[in-house]
Amino acid sequence: MIAAIYSRKSIFTGKGDSVENQVQMCKEYAEKNLNISEFLIYEDEGFSGGNINRPKFQKLLKDIKEKKFNCLICYRLDRISRNVSDFSSTLELLEEYNISFVSIKEQFDTSTPMGKAMVYISSVFAQLERETIAERVRDNMLELAKSGRWLGGQTPLGFGSEKVTFFDNEFKERTMYQLIPIEDELNLVKLIFNKYSELKSLRKVNQYLLENNFKTKQGANWNVRAISDLLTSPTYVRATKTIFSYLESKGISCVGTPNSKNGILTYNKKKGKKSYRSTEEWIAAIARHEGIIPATEWLNIQKTLKENKSKAPRLGKTHNALLTGILKCGHCGSPMTVIHGDLDANGNKRLYYVCSMKIYSKRTRCNNGNLRTIDIEKVVLDKLKEITVDNGLLIKELEKFKLQNHINTENIEVENIKKSIKDNEVAIETLIKQLAEDETSTITKYVVAEVEKREKSIKELKLKLSQALEKQTNVSSYYENIDYVINTIRNFYSNICFEDFEVKKFIISSLIDKITWDSPTGTVEINLWGS
Template sequence: MRVAIYVRVSTQEQAKEGFSIPGQLESLRAFCKSQSWDIVEEYKEEGRSAKDLDRPKMQEMMRDIKKNKIDLVLVYKLDRLTRSVLDLYQLLNYFDEYEVKFRSATEVYDTTTAMGRLFITLVAALAQWERENLAERVKFGIHQMIDEGKRPGGHSPYGYKFKKNFDCEIIEEEAKWVIKIFEWYADGFGYRKISDRLNELNIKPRIAEKWNHNTVYGMLRNDIYIGVYRWGDKVIYNNHPAIVSNSLFVKVQKKLKSNHKNLARKGKFPLTGILQCGHCSEPMSGIFDARDKKTYYRCFGCNRSTDGKKITNLLLDEIEKLITSKDYFLSQVDKNYQPLTVNIDEIRKKLEKINQQKEKWYSLFLDEEDNPIPKETLYKKINELNQAEDDLKTILQEAEIDEETPEEKFEKLKNIKNIHLVYDEADAFEQKELLHAIFEELLLYRDKGRNKPITLKYKLN
């Protein structure tokens, strides 16, 4: 009997007694010896979750099974192999296809009978429920911490030093370079040029040895520098002191968007330039896989790849619904896409507060008899408020730049007939022009792993 041993630990479990890699290996080797089995390979999966099959050693083992190198797969416990019911079914069918048996050293399973399959499926379902329930509790706990003013953790971004909870101080020496990075980009420098310049000036980043263009790009998109704190879908405005002015941040975002669209027009993939990862907001790039002759869109931020055909079909179905029902179109336009950085109501409140403050300072400025404050001080305060007001008005103008009503947008789209046929008959350039004419931005959401459902949120042009 040619046996493959599969052992796994996730990051959280590495410290748990009995689940360490050496502990599992010792037990499984002894089990094989007692059964007079030959161990042909040991697959050691370190620091990997069992929520999907996208694991290096798992994929290696499946390739070896296909090459007929293995007769039996042995694990310490079922949850070392998988915690997903769907993945378990896929694995069992895969094992059956290549006549490979499965065995757990600490649990009794017989996958050759219907009852045995039912039992193993129930155990896997409980393992999946436990994992998903734990994830929900962790997410709820983090949101609760944020609501109570406690910071979940993580290192402080360049320019800041977060202390206990959300108390933080600006590191002036780093903050001046943060501002420089934003100013350089606004003045026309690219990410690589900025990172090269920082390295030439011997400016040290927070963690890495040298600056690279990806770090610069991430900083330019990060609204933490205007006082916004994000954790998943939790957003807190005015959470901490800003390093970059609102007007400079908006100017940079506009330039990023413009540059990205200009680059996207040169590409051959229809969704490049408008498709972003909904999990990390990074742009997704088109990739053609010559092996299966398919196009995939990949987010290099969180390493998710999705079949381009699936995205396009979902998108065309959505367009079909949008152009055939005005009620549906109007119901989706406002709720389907959430802006990434700007809270218009918050900006208006700030403008109202600034106007109230200006009125008070103007009153003191005009009252020459009872005013103990020097004119120079009053003049400086009023100028500061005027500058803050200008910054906020710039942001408000950018946020409200789209003056076209939802009804007008629907009238433009409703004339398109049989969108699937139109799209299929178009060439790659025409397909891209069509999608870019309808959508300004697309956000794609999908869990890691094969055959996971995808959802899209969008903003119409």
Template sequence: MKDTFQERSIALYCRVSTDEQAREGISLDEQQERLKAYCRAMGWSEEPLLFIDDGYSAKNLDRPELNRLLKEVKKGTISKILVTKLDRLSRRLLDLLKLIDMFQEHNVSFISISESFDTNTPSGRLTLQVLGAVAEFERERIRERVFENMLHAARQGKWLTQSPYGYRLQNKELVIYEPEAQIVRNVYDWYLNKGLGYYAIAKKLNEEGIPSRQKKEWSIRAIKLMLTNPVYKGTLFWNRMDSSKSKRVKKDDADWVVLEDACPAIIDQATWEQVQKRVNKKQMAPRAQTSPHLLGGLLKCGRCGSGMSIGWSGSAKNRYRVYRCSANKNKGTCTSKQYRADDVESWFKHGLLKLADSINSQMIPHLIQKAAENEESTIEQKIRTAKNRYKRKVEAYTAGLIELEDLNEEKKRMEQIIAEVQKTENASSVDVKKLEAMVKEKMNNVIDAIDVLPVPEAKSLIKTIVEKVILLDEKDIEIVLNIQ
């Protein structure tokens, strides 16, 4: 079997900078002669290829002849690379290891004759492993220093990356950029008050010719990121994601850096919280949102609770739309019958009118109770999260991983969250008349829109006030309101 190394060429790499030649008397001719003599001593009779960089520093790898050598390595034409000393290739250990990794990937031996370093021998590979361990330690120390500096800057309220849409950076601090900030406000309003979803908002912005920061079209992902970014309520979050691995993962929330009121807010706190409630609620399928049928995605079967899908019935000359229980249609597990869609939508409109007329001060306590139950669950979650964060910080302090100052900061943060929650609970008295007026206004807007707007737009408005519609029987429907 032929030795594949012998079918390829030996490369001699020589380098000298002007300063080195003047200071140390290192010449290119001397390097070439020593390398050729080594080849003769090893019995390698073939004529080697020369790669000579004259007057180039080893501080970086951007050198003409080195670049040409690396191209030949990638082509597979080189078997061995010889240098007189390791620093001829690079003076930086990390760069040196990076090049050696490439050589090994292409089955190329690397030999430095002064240090008796040959990656094709056991001792050479051992030396390489030691150098690699030192380099890894150096990388970790650099990473630690960078992290500590960035952590300090973040705690001072400095913004550490590219400014988000709606802001500009001045002295590493965020300032509102009004032309974009107004777009952010519009997006929050369309999502919360107009009932538009991510897709509909992205489409609307693109149709209006409003570019994103990168001058590209808006996407569903970009809209969701905007609606969930806490910076818009003035909160700075940093160190949430671990980017050291190939796939970014969310870190434990105890490791996050969180600063409230760290930058000017574009969206008020109450609006941002309401948007998060809707974001975290199970969303209607995109297909249902754009369905040309008024109750698509909203209508539920009164017998089994499954969604009711649209279909067609009747003869070829007399086809009509019907709503049918999905469990009945797909599984046969429900005995619900199908209903004419026009009839169901008519019952819904009539029921919504009756509901709007009957909204009064007596119904409001029921709505308040429902909202309070949701709010109580949210409050408990906030307190539980804050206490868990503090508990983990105590464990980290006990293990000597953080300083007492960090622990005290976390304690203050937990106490602040609990105090704000208690303040909210104490001020939880509701203006019944104001809530009644708000509910009536929303319902009247929906009623007015149903027969005027296209179905997808009317449905978006319906979703701002109606959580679901339950079809119990002929002319018997239940409308569940969604009051935030």
């Protein structure tokens, strides 16, 4: 009889319920109570029980269907899953293939009707625990939101943050942070709101800000996205019941009592640095700072933004421009975008690369000349033909780069780790021999401690080895891409005219870091990657 042992832990710690300890306890239980001595081990370390997207668990499911074992043993039910649906489907799969399930901590055995019933009941409580934890986190967030405090991070334009000391209900001294106004920045915020109310166009507001050299809080040039984010932020509006109704209509939970004076802070918006949560998970709360934009004006702006959204200009979107994203303005460094011109003699539209700063600032911040797409693309393709013909220097450099990096980094790292593991294993063997030769209590204590230290080091090194091998796999995929580029370059000169547009664009972006255009001198500068 063969038993499968599955162990899982969300994070690596040194506590007693490590995956190794779970396996050992399962083995001891199986040998003592089930008379099983042959095992298949499945370990997932660093994976949550909230879903079953775990590599070794997926391997386990596959092996269930291949009947590779007769019994599945785990340390505790929630090691399988904290989700009732996932757990139930796993249990049904085990039943389908006549494989019993044993949880040693809860002492459940699905070979008995009562054991099967208790397994389902316990899995429900496991999911309840997970959902309770999630609810507790949200409740804590709500409690923090009720205080209107600033929870840290980059403060919005118009505000800094300051530390405030206060006494709680039990007269214990506490500290928190709140936003404080910065008048110069708030004046710019008011200007942007007023300009949008006047011009009713994000593009025109952006043009105004660029023409007058206004900067964001981080000192960057304004763009349409940054202006839109500022205008839609409730940080600046004076909170009223109408504002709360508007936010609630978008699914946002609102906390506090509107007083037509204070602004609003939003919490729980982002998931990581870039992605946003669903608005149903957002929390909006009355803040401690005062708002500066009347509710009616703010709501009118939201209405205008919504109406204009479908009318937003689409500059530079074309499927016929090879150099978008690579071509930069030689004067100001801004990306060059594509605009449509009049028709040529054949009835086709002429396309031009134009400096985006020139467009948005109406020539006040840059006046670099336009460039026909067909002209610059011919120059670039001819240059690439020149450097790739006859398998020239570029191919040699790419092959040299591939060889040096592949050998000198990943391979050496893996070999060094393997050597360290071997050295520790040899050291342990020597220590054990020494212990066998001299069993005095004095030396035993030191030898055992050193063996344990070496074993711990081996475990850490094996984890590093696993990560290094995974990295090596990713690097191998990267070098396969280099091989593709090298092969493409070899045929570039003869085949480029026949390549698909997307292939051409990929090849160009693989070879070229940046291209700059300077109209007064008529200079096109092409910078290859690594040059």
